[in-house]
Amino acid sequence: MSSSIGRSKTSSSTKSSETSSSVSLFAIRPNAGTEGRVMEVVANHFPMKFTSDLMVYHYDVDMEPMRLNQELSQMTFSDDTADKSDKRRAKKLNSKVYRIVVEEAIKRYSGPGELFDGVLPVFDGQKNMYTRKELDLERFAVKGGPSLPIPVGNSLYAPASEAKGMRKDIGGGRQLAYGYFQSVRPESNGVSLVIDRTATALYDSGPLVRFISKIMGIQNRADFMALKEFRDSDRKRIEKELKGIVIQVTHLTYKRKYKVIGMSKEPATRVTFDYKKTDPRGKEIDLGKISVIEFFEKHYPDRCPLHFGHLPCIMVGNSKNPNYLPLDVCELVPDQHVSKNLTNEQMVEMIRSSASQTPANRLAFIRESAKSTILDSKPYMKEFGI
Incomplete structure (x- = not known):
């Protein structure tokens, strides 16, 4: 697998434009309400603090498939992304392989004097990589291994070996799996980490x-x-x-x-x-x-x-x-995501199971997921001064 990483250069420019003769004026938003009583609301937002001298480098990651044997090719390429009308055109790698390649690259090239020496990069699974230090860029070739936990879209799910109490049979050889979604959102007083429970369907193993x-x-x-x-x-x-x-x-x-x-x-x-x-x-x-x-x-x-x-x-x-x-x-093979449509019965069972959890249980799950995220991310939080 051939992969290249290029640092993006961002520049800003201002273009002059003629001011329109008619300017629309909008009502200014009033301050917070003054009537009624103040209420505290529990939210799944966790405030984040950064060191004042934070400098982050952003890199665009581009991957190109090399010639692979038939078995590896079957496992890593998305069938729906292959252009059957032009076999000479390279196939597009699926998102799981992006993560596999980058994780293996970081693991393999972290030795003294190598590309990721003393660096803990963060990768979004598509094209964006962030580091605290500037990388000494060069081309490299890697092969990948498994990735945990299981990413499905923007959500993470525990593998079958660690998913006790987080899977439920919904019939037809499929099971409901609980996981969590996390994202960083800007707010009026800073930045917060938003975590919420999610559910998806996986195949039985x-x-x-x-x-x-x-x-x-x-x-x-x-x-x-x-x-x-x-x-x-x-x-x-x-x-x-x-x-x-x-x-x-x-x-x-x-x-x-x-x-x-x-x-x-x-x-x-x-x-x-x-x-x-x-x-x-x-x-x-x-x-x-x-x-x-x-x-x-x-x-x-x-x-x-x-x-x-x-x-x-x-x-x-x-x-x-x-x-x-x-x-x-x-x-x-365990932990495969169901990309096909669910039956009506399976959809009803998923909705019923997801809706049956009480707010208290859901909040407890979110807090536990937050603890797990903090524990698993400690090296990266230290790296980025969070």
């Missing part, structure tokens, strides 16, 4: 078979195993829900991740491909056709007992030449 059974409204595994096949309408509904979701496989020694591109029309026992092996001299030998189930039983007999070979395969990779995976070896 775990075995893909369990997720599909929830989509179909099947309550237990025995009933799902009793299915001889998917009706075409069910298969299309499942495929529509799965497209774009990231899964990980269980038959390898590591959990490799893929983005789902579709579902086969035929069951795994009838989906075949050309089976080839390479001999010790490096010559490729064509062994004819083999089904997906036969291949997995031959190569991974101990790691993946297969119970659903009579059901369709998950398709991953290139749409023109996809790879096929049996349902048994697929799991949903």
